[in-house]
Each structure stands twice: as structure tokens, then as C-alpha cells.
Amino acid sequence: MTKTLKTSAPPLDEPRSPAMQLPPGSCDAHVHIFGPFDRYPLPDDRSFTPALAPESALRRWHERFGFERCVIVQSQGHGYDHQPLLDALRSGAGRYKGVALVRPTDSDATLARYDEAGVCGARFHFLAHLGGRPDLNAIREVAARIKPLGWHLAIHVAGDDIAEHADFIRTLDVPVVIDHMARPDISSGPDGVALTALRRLMDTGRVWVKLSGADRLSKTGAPFHDALPIARSLAAHAPERVMWGSDWPHVNLHGPMPDDGDLVDLISSIVPDEGDRRLLLVDNPAQFFGF
Template identity: 80%
Template sequence: MTNKSKVSAPPLDHPRSPSLQLPQGSCDAHCHIFGPFDRYPLPDERSFTPSPAPESALRRWHERFGFERCVIVQSQGHGYDHRPLLDALRAGAGRYRGVALVRPDDTAAMLESYHEAGVRGARFHFLAHLGGRPDLDTIRNVAARIGPLGWHLAIHVAGNDIVEYSGFIEALDLPVVIDHMARPDISTGPDGDAMTALKRLLDTGRVWVKLSGADRLSQTGAPFHDALPFARSLAAHAPERVVWGSDWPHVNLHAPMPDDGDLTDLIADIVPDETRRRLLLVDNPARLFGFR
């Protein structure tokens, strides 16, 4: 496990307002919340210690930027304590959807309660600092349990893991969402093995990808233009199966905290065409996450 004594930096207090005007109904399809810690204490078994980033703070910057919907992803920071997520989903009154951390022994009643609150997916990490690679049979077990609920399976990989696990992912009999463009090594270029494997998975028609994490891919820093060829290539390859996410509040970074104004303005560079931008921000998330 990661050393919990090091606290992840907080997001910027005052991100600049983006120049891009978002279409009505825009969705931030990947963000997290943490706290308030006096109400939702952090578990001892967490893999990192986040700074406070409650739903109220998330809502404030979304409202200022023009995001009307979002998908809140349960994080290793709160582990399997889903109370912050579930309470946020209820507070969102239909504007939020969630992605949970699910174990094979979670009861059917628990999964039904998650679904009623607005959860629409289960996530698995393959990264060492988030607990390492999970057992594949565990993922298959969870996939079989969430499939009848109409959920997707979210996969968080990095480097060439998407190549190694592409056969496993293709064999899963439910929608699969790849987080953060599969976090390829940016030095390999947008035509490298990882991107080629990801595009082949997109061609199955059951795999989606989040055009999030440009700041995590970038080697040059803000405004993260070196990550643009990757995001543009994926958006052009499967415009009907891409969504965008901020990854707020940007935990576990080894670089300066990104400005969400920069990340939001990057959307216009990723998808210059307004029709396809509406697909990315409105129509695709509505279809994938079940917004009405």
C-alpha cells in the first residue's frame, strides 16, 4: 500500500473560467469526492490520503463551468465505504451517476441499493499504487453480477496493460469503459501498441473510452497539448463511444495541480466540430450512464 502519511494536494481553489461554452446537458463523466471527513472518516485500509473535496465543492465548480451532469467514481481513498458517493447521488436528484467498487461477496440487496441511488458501473484498478492487479476471476464474477443491472465495467490500466489484457476485456459480456485513455506512455505516440489495442477494442462496439487524464499523460505540462494527438485520435476513431471527464480533484499527481479551466478548454481542441462535441459531452454520457 501507498504511504498514507503523504496527503494528496487539494485542487485549485480558483480555477480560471474556460473560454469554451458547453452545450446544455454537458456531463463530466469522471470525477471523485472525498469527505467531509468528520462525517465520512477515511478508512484505515485506504491506499492513499486525499485532501477534502466534498460534493458541495464539486457542485460549485461544475455550476460555474456549465456542467449539468456528472459521474462520481468511488475511489480507493474512501475504499469500500460508499456513503459519500450514495449520499451525493441522492443529493444530485438525477443529475449524478456513480461508479462503485464492488466485491464478489457484496449482496444482491446491496447492489440493488446502489442501483436505486444511481450507480451504473463497477471499477477495477490495475495500478500498483492503487492496490495492484486484481484477480481476473474476481472481475469475471463481478461482471456476471452487475451485467443484469445494465451496468458497465470500468477498467483503469496504464502503459501496455491494455495490450496485455485486451483479450480478457474483449471476452467480457457487458459494456466496458477504459479510464483515462488507458494511460499510454506518451513517448510511444498515438500509433503505438497501446493505442492500437485500444482502438481494436473500441471496434467491438462494446468498449468505450474516457478522454480524461490529459494532465496525467502529458510530459510538457499545461496546457497539455502533447496529449492532444491521443485524445483526438480516439475521438475520431469512435465518436459514438467516447466521453470526457475532468478527473477532479486530481489525486496522486506527481506534477503541479492542473487548472480545470485548461482541461475544459482542451475539449474544443480534442473535438472542434460542435456536433461531435455534443456527442462527447451530452448524448454519449446519457446513453452510457442512463441519464434521462
């Protein structure tokens, strides 16, 4: 029987311009790209079908908003075909870094090719719709492989899974970043199980958090103000270990497509202090990703 794949909606063609002005050197620390599909066909074993969102479209909206850098994260939409990512990194001429999907069986030559292009991390999903929980031993193997390259691990979990896997994350001997604030249930509030575990991981000094995905956490919709207590609690707890990402082009959403202007304007509410905003958008990603 042929598997029916969910098809993601495209991002908004014309997001509104945000009221907030970004500081020079700002980095969008979490985006994906897809296509052009005539050049980069989608693999048959993908877990969903993305909408067209090529690097050229990403670059246009970043230039309009004022982002000078970004981190392109390989997605299950293109699976283990990293050619779209590698080509984008080379065309970015230093303004992009990449995060790959890495398997223990990938050769040293493959990792060296990724590293030369600008990849600086490996990502693992713990979500059912993206393949389910990976083998923890496989993550350990990959961590050992990427450590000499100076890469980090990106962990994508949801709900209280961050608490379940906190002890394992502490054993990883490479820097770790948690995507999308660990996607907690915001009804549990900043002092719930997930956020408490996440802050304790940040206290190790080796775990960073992306303050991305407010639209995924929100229960009330745009402008996503109900997600503010979660994001603020993390930003205030360790301002030197948080980064911001748009999550463009917002794949696998169940509700309306968010306006990136709303998401950018939310930054000033998450981090009201101008100095801390520079940490969030400029200094922290420059240090963590090696810009």
C-alpha cells in the first residue's frame, strides 16, 4: 500500500515588514530550504512533502528584514540528500552555516565534504512524524565522529521528552542545542516539567536553546503572545545561551501559516533589553556556529 504523505503549505509570499529593527550581524538560527524540485528531486523515502522554498526565496526575505546570517537545517523533506544544503552553503559565501542529518555509517570523506561546505552540526529527531526516537547509541557514535570537527548536536524533542532524555543529553561530549524551546505544552507554564529540565540543562554550560517555534507552541494563534512566558523564562535564565530562529518555511503546521513579521516583532517582547537582544541575534550564534 502506498503511504499518503502530508503536504506542507507554502510560506507567505509577502510577510509584513516588522516594526523592530534588527541589529547588524543578526542571525536567523533555524531555517530549512526545499527545491527547486527540478534540480533537487524529493526522495521517495521522505516523511512529508514540502512546498517549494528555495534558497533564493529565503535570501530575499532575509535581505528585506535585515538578517545577514542564517543556519540552514537539513530536513526530512530532502532526507539524506544534502546537495541542496551544500549548494546553498557555497552560494552563501560565508553568510550561511548548515546542520546535517548524519548516520553512524556516513564515511569520513562525507563528513569532511560537509565540513568544508560549512556544515557545523548534526541533528536528531525524537518526534514520531519525523521517524520516531533514534537509537541513543547511534547518537553517541555520531557525537564521537563529529567532535574532532568541532560540530554540535541539535536535538528536536517535544513535550516532557526533554526531561526523559536530560540525563542522556548530559553525557554528550559536544555542545548541544535544543530546537524550538523543546516544544513544551505551554499550558504547563514556565515551571512545568519540560521547562524545569531544560533550564537545568542550560545550567551545565554546554546546552543552548533556540527560541524558535512560538507559532508551534501557541494555542491562541497570531501574534503568539501566549508563548511569551516560555520564551522569556529561557531568555532570562541564560541570556548567553539562547538564539532565535524563524523556522521558515514553517513545515508540518496544522494551523494557518505564520507571518514572519509577527515572529520577528515578538523578539522585542521576549528580550526587551537591547544588549540581550544583541546576544540573542548576533553574539551567541556567532560564537556557537562559528561565523
